[in-house]
Amino acid sequence: MPYxxxxxxxxxxNFAGHLEQAGEASxxxxxxxxxxxxxxxxxxxxxxSEDSGFLSTYPLSNDKxxxxxxxxxxxxxxxxALICDIQYSIDEASGDRVVSALTPKQFAAYNDCSIRKxxxxxxxxxxxxxxxxxxxxSTLLDLDHLEQGxxxxxxxxxxYHKKKGDIFRYGEDSPTxxxxxxxxxxxxxxxxxxxxxxxxxxxxxxxxxxxxAHYPVQALISIGATRYTEYGESHFxxxxxxxxxxxxxxxxxxxxxxxxxxxxxxxxxxxISALIxxxx
Numbered sequence: 550m551p552y553x554x555x556x557x558x559x560x561x562x563n564f565a566g567h568l569e570q571a572g573e574a575s576x577x578x579x580x581x582x583x584x585x586x587x588x589x590x591x592x593x594x595x596x597x598s599e600d601s602g603f604l605s606t607y608p609l610s611n612d613k614x615x616x617x618x619x620x621x622x623x624x625x626x627x628x629x630a631l632i633c634d635i636q637y638s639i640d641e642a643s644g645d646r647v648v649s650a651l652t653p654k655q656f657a658a659y660n661d662c663s664i665r666k667x668x669x670x671x672x673x674x675x676x677x678x679x680x681x682x683x684x685x686x687s688t689l690l691d692l693d694h695l696e697q698g699x700x701x702x703x704x705x706x707x708x709y710h711k712k713k714g715d716i717f718r719y720g721e722d723s724p725t726x727x728x729x730x731x732x733x734x735x736x737x738x739x740x741x742x743x744x745x746x747x748x749x750x751x752x753x754x755x756x757x758x759x760x761x762a763h764y765p766v767q768a769l770i771s772i773g774a775t776r777y778t779e780y781g782e783s784h785f786x787x788x789x790x791x792x793x794x795x796x797x798x799x800x801x802x803x804x805x806x807x808x809x810x811x812x813x814x815x816x817x818x819x820x821i822s823a824l825i826x827x828x829x
Contacts, residue, residue, distance in 0.1 A: 552685070553607055555632075555767040556759065557595030559661055560739070561672055561751075563588040563729050563773025586729040588773065590752040591742045592672035594661070594683060595769075598762040604673060608683040609769075614662055614826045615681040616788060622665035623786040623828075626774040627708035627720040627794040629701070630659035630685055631692070633768045646764060647756070648743045651736045653695050658706075658796040658824040659771045660684035665785070672751045684794070685769070686824035697732050701725050705799040706775050709811045710784060711791035716812050719781035719792075720774070722804045728773055735772060790828040797821045 596604040616623060631653040638649040662683055664675045677683070693700045708720040725731065730738055748754040759765070786792060793811045798820035810816050816823040 552609055552769050554597050554765060555769045556597060556762055556765045557593065557609070557683070557769045558591050558739075558743075558755070559594055559628075559672075559676065559771040560591055560730075560735075560773045561589045563735075564723070564727065564775050588730055588738065590672065591739060591746065591755060592676065592751075593753060593755065593758055594673060594676040596758050596762050597765055598758075600761055601758065603677055604758075606677060606679055608677045608680060609685055610681040610683070610826065611685060611687040611824065612826055613681045614660070614684065614786065614792060614828045615679060616786070616828065617664055617678045621785065621787070624663055624665055624777075625708055625710065625719050625781065625786065625792045625794065626661035626663050627706050628659045628661050628771040628774050629704070629706060629725055629796055630657050630769055630771045631695075632656070632689065633770055635764075635766055635768055637764055645756075646760075648740050648759070651740055651768070651770075653692050653736070655689040656692050656701055656704075656796070656822070657689045658686040658794045658822040660792055660794045660824055660826060661771045661774055662786075662792070669751065671753060673753065681829075684792070684824050684826045686794070686796075686822040688818075688822045690796075690822050695732050695736060699732075703798050703800050704796050705804075707795045707797065707804065707807050707811075708775070708781070709793040709795075709808070710781070710786070711793065712787075712789075716808070717780050717784070718778045718808070719784075721776045721778055722807075723775040724799065739770065786828045788828055792824075792826045792828060794824045795821060
């Protein structure tokens with residue numbers, strides 16, 4: 550469990566149109582943003598603390614997804630995950646420990662698998678319903694930096710749904726630079742939310758969760774799901790299906806090549822982070 554000591558966070562609404570497709574836009578109507586493209590909130594999906602209720606359950610897997618017992622409306626959420634070091638400092642006014650910087654070190658394909666549950670009280674309620682409910686690829690790729698022109702700028706995100714021998718494009722094949730907030734602007738915004746986000750509406754107080762977890766020194770942060778294809782918007786996972794999320798170097802590979810690799814469950818070792826999960 551290589552990420553068990555990291556706090557797990559996600560970014561909501563960082564690809565234009567995704568929230569509307571997922572039926573979640575109404576959840577954020579009361580959230581104030583400074584510009585139209587700004588993400589709506591960050592949310593926890595795992596907190597390394599025994600005192601965090603259902604968020605204490607370690608949900609990550611690199612090969613399986615366990616269906617919820619009651620609600621079967623389960624969707625792939627194809628994303629990039631960043632493994633980040635967290636730096637803290639002491640706020641002079643309050644004396645509290647605050648996050649001063651995030652330093653991304655690696656990235657990987659990620660499935661922020663989510664229950665379609667409009668008007669959920671908190672985002673996290675749709676994100677962690679037990680073990681094997683999230684996915685991160687076993688292949689981590691090194692990141693030089695998250696500034697413009699860095700390694701990650703070349704990469705794209707693709708996702709597929711395998712069902713009864715057939716394969717379907719699930720999310721739109723999308724460039725990482727298509728994220729609404731990216732590079733240092735994204736990191737600065739996440740740091741601000743980690744320190745100042747309030748427990749209001751669908752959002753939660755992340756600073757309280759960091760304190761509860763005794764200030765972990767690393768975070769696994771998924772930075773937003775791509776838009777769905779027409780197929781992905783209306784089709785849900787069922788036992789026996791396969792979910793595939795691929796983060797690939799767009800200078801080395803073409804979308805059609807990635808589809809062929811996904812159909813065969815066979816990916817090269819260079820320039821690709823692939824997550825293949827069986828649904829059970």
